[in-house]
Amino acid sequence: MNTEIHKHFHPDEHSFVDKARDWIERAVDQHRLRRTDFLDPRQAFILTTLLNRNPDAQLRLDGGYPGAERRRALIAPDYMRLDDEDMGIRVLAVTSGDAKIAELDHSDYMGALLALGMKRDKIGDIHAGPTGCHYLVEEEAADYLHLNLTHVGKVAVHTEVLPPDRLIATESKLQELQLSVASMRLDGIVSDVFRLSRAKAIVPIQAGRCRVNWKPEANPSAQLKAGDIVSMQGFGRFKVLDVEGVTKSGRMRVKVGKYV
Structure with missing residues (x-):
């Protein structure tokens, strides 16, 4: 079965395919809700493709705001109601009294989180602007980042954890x-x-x-x-x-x- 499914995907994607199949099977067999880390669009496509093969499972994708590129998934048996489930997404707002914050870009903000040992799949979209940044992050990581993110590059910053509806989105430049x-x-x-x-x-x-x-x-x-x-x-x-x-x-x- 694995070989049959794998042939539809790139070899580098096989490990994710196996992981996604396991999520779906466990959700159905154990009658449990599964919430994933943030997925990129390709991973979301793979998960959706696999889930469509199983009529007993359902899926909800949400990145914290309409149009999100990176999204978390809820996987559940088909009889569960998912609309009211919390996606476990928070906004980490970053500001600074240093005017040099206007010089920071997406790569600076990404690098600051990776330098703290944060994995990329714990982070959703990043909205950088002239006065700071709004990260979409998993709620499980939000408090850790709030306590430990003190600098982005050489700029000292302050952080605050907000609900997703407080997000200030920026257009990609x-x-x-x-x-x-x-x-x-x-x-x-x-x-x-x-x-x-x-x-x-x-x-x-x-x-x-x-x-x-x-x-x-x-x-x-x-x-x-x-x-x-x-x-x-x-x-x-x-x-x-x-x-x-x-x-x-x-x-x-x-x-x-x-x-x-």
């Missing part, structure tokens, strides 16, 4: 780039966005450090399309916004938004 590329190959666009040689772009892709739409992608020649989101560990991520046409020389004009 994209630095738009206009590219002229020979093709929509992954390695070519990655090299242009991150200003790497083609040879240096291929190395992290083949090493398994690249994801396209949150799915592992180790093929440098994979073809991208408008709407694709590409992330590369250690470099950042970008979105292919539009393929605007072909130049007279036969090259493709591509608009890309780099997350900053």
